[in-house]
Amino acid sequence: MLIIGIAGGTGSGKTTVVKKIIESLPKGEVVLLPQDSYYKDSSHVPPEERQNINFDHPDAFEWSLLSKHLEKLKEGKSIEQPTYSYITCTRLPETIHVEPKEVIIIEGILALCDKKLRGMMDLKIFVDADPDERLIRVIQRDVVERGRTAEAVMQRYVKILKPMHLQFIEPCKRYADLIIPEGGNNKVAIRILTKYITEHLIHRKKINE
Numbered sequence: 001m002l003i004i005g006i007a008g009g010t011g012s013g014k015t016t017v018v019k020k021i022i023e024s025l026p027k028g029e030v031v032l033l034p035q036d037s038y039y040k041d042s043s044h045v046p047p048e049e050r051q052n053i054n055f056d057h058p059d060a061f062e063w064s065l066l067s068k069h070l071e072k073l074k075e076g077k078s079i080e081q082p083t084y085s086y087i088t089c090t091r092l093p094e095t096i097h098v099e100p101k102e103v104i105i106i107e108g109i110l111a112l113c114d115k116k117l118r119g120m121m122d123l124k125i126f127v128d129a130d131p132d133e134r135l136i137r138v139i140q141r142d143v144v145e146r147g148r149t150a151e152a153v154m155q156r157y158v159k160i161l162k163p164m165h166l167q168f169i170e171p172c173k174r175y176a177d178l179i180i181p182e183g184g185n186n187k188v189a190i191r192i193l194t195k196y197i198t199e200h201l202i203h204r205k206k207i208n209e
Contacts, residue, residue, distance in 0.1 A: 001074060002200045003104045003120055007111040007172050008127030009165045010056070011137035013183020017127050017193075018107050020184060024194045029201060031073065031101040035108020038066045039084050041091035050089040056109065056164035063114045066106070070120055073100040102204055103197060112172040125193070126176035129183050131162075 008014045022030050040062050042050050054060060069079040080095035106117070112124050135157055142148040148156075173179060180189040 001100070001102055001104065002122050002197065003070070003074070004106070004123045004125065004197075005111045005118065005121040006105060006107045006125045006127060007109065007113070007169070007176070008180075008183070009129065009131075009134050009169050010109055010161055011134035011141070012127045012129040013137075013185070014107050014109075014127045016184025017125075017180060017190060018105055020190050021105070021194055021197065024190075025103070025197060026201070029101055030103045030105060031098055033066070033069065033081065033098075033104065033106045035061065035066070035106060035111050036086075037082050037084055037096075038062050039089075039091070043088075043090040045089075047088070053089065054160055054164065055089075056160055056168070058110055058113050058168060061110065061114075063117065067114070067116050067120070069098075070104065070106070070117065073098070073104055074120070076100050102201060109169055110172070112175045113168060118175060123196070124175055124177050126173045126179045127183050128173070128179055128181045 006014055006018060018032060022032065038061050039055065040060060042053055045053065065082070069081065072079050078097060078099045081098050083092040083094050083096060084090070085092055106121070112118055112121075112126065118124065135154075138157060138161065139150050139153045142153045143150055178189070178193065180186050180193075184190070
């Protein structure tokens with residue numbers, strides 16, 4: 001089993017990198033664990049106060065559950081991955097049944113932040129991008145997908161996203177085995193990464209034959 005952590009700032013292109021990796025590998029070989037699915041449930045917080053929660057701080061995530069689920073997958077056991085609503089900022093009752101696969105990808109802004117989780121990874125990747133480009137992507141995404149105004153997104157960027165990025169996300173670069181600048185547009189880096197994963201799958205197949 002190959003466990004890969006992919007971190008990077010909001011809007012850096014992590015999702016695009018993951019998508020291109022999965023598309024280039026044999027179908028059914030990869031399990032994706034989005035870190036966003038492991039946000040702590042905020043249903044106990046009054047709705048009008050939920051927007052004040054700092055979702056870019058390490059404390060916003062249920063690290064123990066994510067580590068537990070990764071351990072179970074490593075043991076060959078299935079998990080029930082939680083689902084999360086960005087609209088209500090609450091964990092949904094529905095879960096996603098996930099079976100263990102040969103490649104597991106953990107993707108999220110702080111995927112390399114937690115020491116225990118990081119210790120279980122075989123390959124650690126940081127997706128880098130220009131701050132202005134990230135801001136543009138965040139505005140486009142949050143306006144379309146999360147019902148926020150451009151002004152609200154920019155205010156949140158200045159107040160929360162930028163300082164949290166500098167304090168917690170950017171320092172994670174030092175843990176990365178591979179840094180991918182330009183996110184999903186870096187075809188060379190994605191090709192190298194895909195080749196590395198493919199060689200692992202071929203090696204595992206030979207061992208199991």
